[in-house]
Amino acid sequence: MKTITDIAALEALYDAAVPTSLKKVVPGLTPLYRQWIEAARFVVISTVGPEGTDASPRGDDGPVVRIVDDRTLMMPDWRGNNRIDSLRNIVRDGRVSLMFMVPGADNVVRINGTAVLTDDPDVTSTFEQRGKHPRSVIVVTTGEVYFQCAKAIMRAGLWTRDDAEGLPKAGDFITDVDPAFDGKTYDAEYPVKAPERMW
Numbered sequence: 001m002k003t004i005t006d007i008a009a010l011e012a013l014y015d016a017a018v019p020t021s022l023k024k025v026v027p028g029l030t031p032l033y034r035q036w037i038e039a040a041r042f043v044v045i046s047t048v049g050p051e052g053t054d055a056s057p058r059g060d061d062g063p064v065v066r067i068v069d070d071r072t073l074m075m076p077d078w079r080g081n082n083r084i085d086s087l088r089n090i091v092r093d094g095r096v097s098l099m100f101m102v103p104g105a106d107n108v109v110r111i112n113g114t115a116v117l118t119d120d121p122d123v124t125s126t127f128e129q130r131g132k133h134p135r136s137v138i139v140v141t142t143g144e145v146y147f148q149c150a151k152a153i154m155r156a157g158l159w160t161r162d163d164a165e166g167l168p169k170a171g172d173f174i175t176d177v178d179p180a181f182d183g184k185t186y187d188a189e190y191p192v193k194a195p196e197r198m199w
Helices: 007-012 019-023 031-039 085-092 151-156 170-177 183-197
Strands: 042-049 052-059 066-069 072-076 095-101 108-118 137-148
Touching (some): 031 066, 031 137, 042 085, 085 137
Antiparallel strands (some): 095 108
């Protein structure tokens, strides 16, 4: 397989960037980006660390981040599987990227910037869901804010299709690597158990 090994060869394959794709980038949140992000309940956060990259989906019952000002966002780290891959990366290398999605909206809003973690009670106590507080909060400083055009979501039919029928479930994936695991029971009980561990 032939691989592309330098930027000149890569750029020779493509036309010049569409001018609006460059002009649309802003350093912070404009009123329109603020409105869009406040409507988003789902985001993918990407980080980088010594072991490589990590991308993690995050969701909330309401805005997935809190806008502090035009350059600062806060994201509570709610309960998960405790792998804390993204958090480890942020502590060691603060570079982050965020991709906000809103069901039914074909555009994606992207932020590239840096992040730090805080466990300051004055911060964590301001986030509450069902009487619970996050152990830490990701504080993001924006560097670039822009929207991604709708082509990818349109091509995928992301909000107009349901292709889940017949796909493996979480229990199937675990049983595949640990045959002693009771994946069927795990999958059957998950819809009841998960809400107790959301926050």
